[in-house]
Amino acid sequence: MKSKVLAALVATMAVGATCAFAANPFVDVPSDSWAYKSVVELADAGIIQGVDGQYFQGNRNITRYEAAEMVAKAMAHMDKASVEQRALINKLADEYADELNNLGVRVSALENRVGNVKLTGDARIKYAHQSSYKDADGNTVEGKKNDASWMYRVRVRANAQVNDRTKVTYGITTGDRSFASNGSASEENNPYTDIAKVDYNFGGNNWNLSVGRTDAYHLGGDRAYGYNYGDIFDRAELKYQNDKFAATAGYGKFKTNGTDMSSKSVVGDSTISGVKTGYGELEGFFGGGRAAGSALGVYYNDFTRADGKDGGINDYFKADDLWGAYVSANLGKWNALANYEHVSFIGDEKNINNDDNADVWIGKLTYGKAGFATPKSWDAWVEYINAEDGAFIGGNSTSWRFSKDMDNITSWGVGADYTFAKNAMFQVMQSFGTSKKDGKGDDPEEQTRAQFVFVF
Structure with a gap:
């Protein structure tokens, strides 16, 4: 042209x-x-x-x-x-x-092309390493090492603009799969649906009703750290937003790898699968608006165990409700994030300190901004986590850390992101100063992670 x-x-x-x-x-x-x-x-x-x-x-x-x-x-x-x-x-x-x-044309304007079906996705090759250590009962907690440290994931999304108000999104993912695997078929490593939703915009596009499955539910929205559950979530959600304010309300059920585990006897990350929650969030944006400015928000979750009572798998899920608050401040090329969450336990449940609640404080400082569309863009960050026993409710956090070591710790982390070519980014993360906050047992071993991410 x-x-x-x-x-x-x-x-x-x-x-x-x-x-x-x-x-x-x-x-x-x-x-x-x-x-x-x-x-x-x-x-x-x-x-x-x-x-x-x-x-x-x-x-x-x-x-x-x-x-x-x-x-x-x-x-x-x-x-x-x-x-x-x-x-x-x-x-x-x-x-x-x-x-x-x-030029200031919002990406959403490109996506709202009536009659268009667009395929997008990403591929990730990840190295994640951690040595084994002993827990409070003297049991060996296996880390990630050798071939098991190398993993890959591929996700594909189909985005269909039905009309000027309605959009349908469907996505599948392989989940994290180890290169050490022999490729045998199982529930854990088969591809599964991680997005299947319909979004309807109305009220001058300030209102959005979203029904179906989303691939990542972030307690605290997209600006907060995402310390707690960040896996698949089936829900109905209503959101109002403008350039200065956003309000969200919804109800849904947590899943793990796309599976409802509420009828199975499992522990660990799957203990939250099948748990239901009603939730709400209020956010304010300033100093540049919702897209580029600073933000603060508060949010609340009211949990219901999968069987609606004490017993069965739900004995492993202790949370009754959770509330949190965050502040994300953009200061030139710097961003400072502070995030707090408070978890109250159900009934007479207690944590290791005999408390009926637990808190987590998170701070993160970032310089620069790496973007897939901008080659040679980069950022570097440092974070700090101080989590009491019981503050992590389960599932897969949106954090880069292993979920099994998100609870009852104090830890620092550093990392950097670099876009070495358009739509191709390299990321590296490292924890340090990690220690068990309360109780007996070895301190968790430090974690190392590096990955290549490609979007298409």
């Missing part, structure tokens, strides 16, 4: 005829020019403005930003386009996605 004439012809395929009697706004496009009709129609539709409002300059090379601007305006006329023409606009929008973002 080297000239405005060529760009105009491409866009004309999408918008079609607009007004046969529109006036020619450009003094350098005579009425007998072969491009006259297309140029006039595009100008009348508002897709092109020319130079200084008077000249078209059809032989001048255009920049990618000018091309992206025309693509964005052509997208506004999708309802007039045929299926083939929509496909062309979608292809152009993908080509100029970075420029559209830089």
Whole structure:
């Protein structure tokens, strides 16, 4: 796309005829020019403005930003386009996605292309290492080492825009699979559905109703640390948001690897699977708005054991309710996050200190921002966790750490992210100063993690 004439012809395929009697706004496009009709129609539709409002300059090379601007305006006329023409606009929008973002065109505007089905996904190769150690009862807690330290995961998502308000998303994942595995079929390593939901926007797009399965439920939303459960979640959720404020309410059931384990006798990470919760969250955004500014929020969860009473698998799940608060402050190239959560235990349950509740404090400081769309972008961070016994309720945390060592610890962590090519990032993380907060037994061994992540 080297000239405005060529760009105009491409866009004309999408918008079609607009007004046969529109006036020619450009003094350098005579009425007998072969491009006259297309140029006039595009100008009348508002897709092109020319130079200084008077000249078209059809032989001048255009920049990618000018091309992206025309693509964005052509997208506004999708309802007039045929299926083939929509496909062309979608292809152009993908080509100029970075420029559209830089020009301030929200990514959601690209995704809301009526009649479009788009496949996305990611692939990850991960190395995670930890030595074995003894717990309080003298049992050996196995770490990750040798071949078992190497894992991979592939996720694929299908995003279908049904109409200007309704979007359907379906996704599958392999989950983390060890390279040491012999590939045998089992419930744990078979691919499974991690997203299956319908989103409906209304009220000027400030309201969103989402029903179905989501791949990651974050207590505290996307800005908080995500210390507790971050795995699959089947729910119905209503959210209102604008540039300054967001309110969320919902109800759902926790899953582990897509499976409801509520009828099985299991311990460990699966103890939360099948537990239900009603939840709510309030967030405020300032100093740049919801997309780029700072934020603070409070949230609450009211848990119900899978059988609705004490007994069975639910004996392993002790939480009655949880509330938390966070502050995420953007300070130039720095971001400072502080997150607090308080878990109350059900009935007369106690933790190792004979308390009926547990707290966790988390702090994280980040410099820079690595983005998949921006090669050579990077960030570095340091974090601190101080968690009492019983503060981690189970499931797979959104933290990079092993979930089995998220409870009853104090620990530091450092890491860095670097985008070495478009859509390709390298990440490295390391814990240090990790110790058991209360009780007997060895301190958990330090954790090392490095991974390549590719998005498509």
